[in-house]
Amino acid sequence: MTAELINEVFLAAAALFVVLAIMMFYRAVAGPTTQDRLLAVNVLGTNTVVILALLAAGLDEPWFLDIALIYALLNFLMAIAISKFTVERGGVL
Amino acid sequence: MIETGVAYTLVIFILLAAVATALFRDVLSAIVVFGAYSLGMAILYTFLLAPDVAMTEAAIGAGVTTILLLLTIARTTRPSADRLFERINVPAVVVVGAFVLVLMTLLPDMYAVGDSDAPIWGGGVLETTPSLYYVQETFGDTGAQNAVSAVLASYRGFDTFGEAVVVFAAGIAVLLVLKREVFT
Secondary structure, three states, X not given: OHHHHHHHHHHHHXXXXXXXXXXXXXXXXXXXXXXXXXXHHHHHHHHHXXXXXXXXXXXXXXXXXXHHHHHHHHHHHHHHHHHHHHHOOOOOO | OHXXXXXXXXXXXXHHHHHHHHHEOOHHHHHHXXXXXXXXHHHHHHHOOOHHXXXXXXXHHXXXXXXXXXXXXXXXXXXXXXXXXXXXXXXXXXXXXXXXHHHHOOHHHOOOOOOOOOHHHOXXXXXXXXXXXHHHHHHHHHOOOOHHHHHHHHHOHHHHHHHHHHHHHHHHHHHHXXXXXXXX
């Protein structure tokens, strides 16, 4: 009973974070500058890690955490690539 | 119950991201928003219990796609962003909408997730489950010792051939974008 309740709380938290992701997406669309959009998508990446971890706890599927780890490791790549692109135009790698 | 809620909210997020990616006038912004789309898709794949696809989406979507697209726009010119969104091309929307409707007619024929009548459990179509069939009959059907090789190169040989063509074309495209003659 209590274990099920705790799982449901985790799932409800995941649902709440998805709603928050949609609200964050407003900033990614509205901008006004590319830097705003980049930061918004970066926050969305962190959000994704949290959602995956909450789903792993709520659905009792520990392998969800592997995907969360991959995201946690790779989340910075896009920010670095676009930062380099804007500073020295064309220098991505 | 809550799970379906999470899934539907995710689908809304993904749809918003896809539409925004398609409509952005500024290419750089479209690339950034496409990253958000990829994040949503990875969660959805995980949700539908496809860990391999989700890991690929995480690795490709978070890093490689962005860098390749950035390299491409660094080599080309960006149209000036005089307005935020592209004007909607009505005939294209009609064609795409009709195509989506055609695809949706296939939905009633699909089995629900975990349905015990689905072919993967052998329901009604085969005498055994498909995996058991491959374990038992692969050597007799194809003469290959390794069941995985038999599936890749014999049962779905044309599919593998098509995949190889796609990967080859993608490799050539990458070389063209990077302006290199060989991979070093």
